[in-house]
Amino acid sequence: MRVVLLRVVALLAVLAGVNYVVWRWLASVNWEAWWIAVPLVVAETYSLVDTFFFALTMWRVKVRSGPEAPPAGTVDVFITTYDEPVDLVMTTARAATRIRYPHTTWILDDGARPEMREAAERTGVGYITRTDDWTGKPRHAKAGNLNNALFQTEGEYLLILDADQIPEPQILDRTLGYFAHERVALVQTPQYFSNVDDADLLGNQAPLFYGPIQQGKDGWNAAFFCGSNAVLRREALMQLGISGYVRDVEQTVRASLRTAERMLARTARSARTDPAEAELVAELRDRVREASERLRAGESVGEVTWRLQEDVDAVSRAAVRGHLTAMEEDLAAIAELPLQADSELPAFVVDDVALDRLAERDWSPLGAIESVQSITRALAVDRPDEAQPVMPMATISITEDMATAMQLHANGWRSVYHHELLATGLAPEDLGTMLKQRLRWAQGTLQVMLKDNPLAKRGLDGGQRLMYFATMWSYLSGFAALVYLAAPAVYLLAGVMPVTAWSVDFFARFIPYFVLSQLMFLIGAHGIRTWRGQQYALALFPLWIKACWTSAANVWFRRPLGFVVTPKERVGRAAVPWREIWPQLTAMAVLVIAAIVGALRVVAGTADGVGTLVNTVWVVYDLVVLSIIPRAALYRGPAAHAARKENRPR
Structure with a gap:
C-alpha cells in the first residue's frame, strides 16, 4: 500500500513540477531583470530534475529480508589503512577474527608501518603492504591498495572494511547467500557511526541514503559500492580488471x-x-x-x-x-x-x-x-607506466567505489543492497574534517561523471544510467543553492523582482508542487529523520561549487586533487575552519540585512507587501538552514565516543 501511495504522490509531484516550471519559463520570467530572473528559473528547473530523479528512485524501492541460500565460498576480509592509529586498526582486526563464517583476515597497510606489521603478527592476522613494483608508479590511493592485495590473496569473496568499521560476527552469514545468484558481484550494507549523538550536528549519519535511496537504486539494479561494509566477488573484479x-x-x-x-x-x-x-x-x-x-x-x-x-x-x-x-x-x-x-x-x-x-x-x-x-x-610492453597491468578496482577517480560499481554493472553484473546494520564505524568529529571528507566524495563522483558519464556508458541499461547520473547530478546543487540565497536578498534590498508578479497564477502552481514534493519526500523517507541532510545539501553550497571546478580542472587540465584520509580520532581541540565557512557566514549576514531593509521599505511605502512577505519567509528558511554551519563550527564532539572506547572488545 505504501509503495502504491508513494508512486501516486511521486507522479503527481512531477506533473505539478512540470506545470509550474513550464509556466515559469513561458509566462513569469521578468526579462527586464534577466540577470537574476534567468538564474532563478534555471535553478528551479534543476530542482525539478532533482524531484524527478528522487521520484524515479523511489518508484522501485526493494526491501530485502535476507538471502535465501546459505553462505558458501572462501572469504578474505580486507581492512584498509594508511595512517590510522594502530590500536584503532587492531580493534577492527580483532573484531574481524570473531566473524563466525570461516575466513582469512588481512590488514592492508598502505603506510608500510613496522609497528602495524608487528601488531598484526602478534594477533595472528595477515599483513599486506605494497610490493616493490609500485615504487615510482602511480599509487591510486585506496584503489591501488586493494588492487595490490587482490594479487596476493585467493578468497572467492572479499569483505572490505575501513580501518574503523567494526564488523558484527554474523556479517558474512547475512550476506554471502546472495552470491548463490551467479551474476551477483556486490552486496553492500549500511554504514553507521557510533560516535554520533542524536543531534548529529555534522550530518554524519545518512539514513535516507543508507535506506530508501539505496533500496530504490537496488530496485533498478544500481545499488553501488560505498567503499566499506561490502562483500565483492573476486571473479567479477578480476574480469573487470x-x-x-x-x-x-x-x-x-x-x-x-x-x-x-x-x-x-x-x-x-x-x-x-x-x-x-x-x-x-x-x-x-x-x-x-x-x-x-x-x-x-x-x-x-x-x-x-x-x-x-x-x-x-x-x-x-x-x-x-x-x-x-x-x-x-x-x-x-x-x-x-x-x-x-x-x-x-x-x-x-x-x-x-x-x-x-x-x-x-x-x-x-x-x-x-x-x-x-x-x-x-x-x-609490446604491458603498461610500463603502472605497477601492475591489471587493475580490478577502478582508478579513474579518488573515490574508487562508485566507479568500480558502475563498471561492474556495465559488464553485466548485479548488485544487492542488504539493509541491516552489520558494521559500526567512526565519523568525523569536527567541521573541518567533515568538510574535507565531503569535498573528496564530491570530487570523486564528479570525476567519474566527467571521465565516464553513465548517460553515454555502454553496457548500462536506462534505469542504471539515470540512477548513477542522479547521484552525480546532486553535486551540482551548489549553483542552484547560490541563486536561492541571492534571489530573496536582491528583492528585499533593491526591489528587483525575478518574477513578473506574485499573482494567483504563481501560488496556484507553486504551492501544489511544493506540497506534493514534500509529501513524496516524507513518504519515501518512511519516518526517517532527514532534516539534517536537507540542511547540508543547501548549506554546503561553497563546497559543492569548489568540487565542480576542481574536478573539471583535474579532468580537463590535469591539475592534481590529492587524496586525504579522513582522521578517525580527534587530535586535540580542532580549530574553527573560518576559511572554509566564510561564504555561509557572509550569506547569513546579507540575508539578515536584507530582511531588515525589506521591512523598512514596506514601512516607508516603497515596497510591495506581498512580495516582501514571501521573500522574508524565504530568507527565514534560508537562515534556519544555514544556521547549522556556525553550530557545527562550535561543535566539540559527542560523549558517545568516550563510551565506545570504554566498550571496545579486548
Whole structure:
C-alpha cells in the first residue's frame, strides 16, 4: 500500500513540477531583470530534475529480508589503512577474527608501518603492504591498495572494511547467500557511526541514503559500492580488471597509430624533393594505415601490433642511410624520451606527453622510422607506466567505489543492497574534517561523471544510467543553492523582482508542487529523520561549487586533487575552519540585512507587501538552514565516543 501511495504522490509531484516550471519559463520570467530572473528559473528547473530523479528512485524501492541460500565460498576480509592509529586498526582486526563464517583476515597497510606489521603478527592476522613494483608508479590511493592485495590473496569473496568499521560476527552469514545468484558481484550494507549523538550536528549519519535511496537504486539494479561494509566477488573484479586492461591497451594503440600517421604525414611533405625518401615514407604510411584498418575491423591488438612491428622492421632494414646530421639530431631527440625502467632498449613510455612530442617534431625519414619503431616496441610492453597491468578496482577517480560499481554493472553484473546494520564505524568529529571528507566524495563522483558519464556508458541499461547520473547530478546543487540565497536578498534590498508578479497564477502552481514534493519526500523517507541532510545539501553550497571546478580542472587540465584520509580520532581541540565557512557566514549576514531593509521599505511605502512577505519567509528558511554551519563550527564532539572506547572488545 505504501509503495502504491508513494508512486501516486511521486507522479503527481512531477506533473505539478512540470506545470509550474513550464509556466515559469513561458509566462513569469521578468526579462527586464534577466540577470537574476534567468538564474532563478534555471535553478528551479534543476530542482525539478532533482524531484524527478528522487521520484524515479523511489518508484522501485526493494526491501530485502535476507538471502535465501546459505553462505558458501572462501572469504578474505580486507581492512584498509594508511595512517590510522594502530590500536584503532587492531580493534577492527580483532573484531574481524570473531566473524563466525570461516575466513582469512588481512590488514592492508598502505603506510608500510613496522609497528602495524608487528601488531598484526602478534594477533595472528595477515599483513599486506605494497610490493616493490609500485615504487615510482602511480599509487591510486585506496584503489591501488586493494588492487595490490587482490594479487596476493585467493578468497572467492572479499569483505572490505575501513580501518574503523567494526564488523558484527554474523556479517558474512547475512550476506554471502546472495552470491548463490551467479551474476551477483556486490552486496553492500549500511554504514553507521557510533560516535554520533542524536543531534548529529555534522550530518554524519545518512539514513535516507543508507535506506530508501539505496533500496530504490537496488530496485533498478544500481545499488553501488560505498567503499566499506561490502562483500565483492573476486571473479567479477578480476574480469573487470582484464576487460579494463584490454580497453586501455586498445585506446593506447589507437592513439599511437594516429600519432604515427600524423608524424609520417609531416615527414612526407618534407621528403618530396628526394624520390627515394618519399617512397620510403609512403611505404611506412601504408603499413600504419593497414594496422589502423585491421584494428577497426576487429583484429586482436596483439596480432595488429606484432604485424606492424614486423612491417616497420622490414622497412627499416631496407632504408638507405643518409643525411647524417639529421640522423644524429633525430636519434638524440629519441634518446631524450623517458625510458622504461630496467630496459636496455631506448623505448619510451606511451603516454600523451610522449605522443605529443613525437607528433609535433619535424622528422627526417630515418628518424621517422626509428620513432615508429619506438612506438611499436613500447606497445609490446604491458603498461610500463603502472605497477601492475591489471587493475580490478577502478582508478579513474579518488573515490574508487562508485566507479568500480558502475563498471561492474556495465559488464553485466548485479548488485544487492542488504539493509541491516552489520558494521559500526567512526565519523568525523569536527567541521573541518567533515568538510574535507565531503569535498573528496564530491570530487570523486564528479570525476567519474566527467571521465565516464553513465548517460553515454555502454553496457548500462536506462534505469542504471539515470540512477548513477542522479547521484552525480546532486553535486551540482551548489549553483542552484547560490541563486536561492541571492534571489530573496536582491528583492528585499533593491526591489528587483525575478518574477513578473506574485499573482494567483504563481501560488496556484507553486504551492501544489511544493506540497506534493514534500509529501513524496516524507513518504519515501518512511519516518526517517532527514532534516539534517536537507540542511547540508543547501548549506554546503561553497563546497559543492569548489568540487565542480576542481574536478573539471583535474579532468580537463590535469591539475592534481590529492587524496586525504579522513582522521578517525580527534587530535586535540580542532580549530574553527573560518576559511572554509566564510561564504555561509557572509550569506547569513546579507540575508539578515536584507530582511531588515525589506521591512523598512514596506514601512516607508516603497515596497510591495506581498512580495516582501514571501521573500522574508524565504530568507527565514534560508537562515534556519544555514544556521547549522556556525553550530557545527562550535561543535566539540559527542560523549558517545568516550563510551565506545570504554566498550571496545579486548
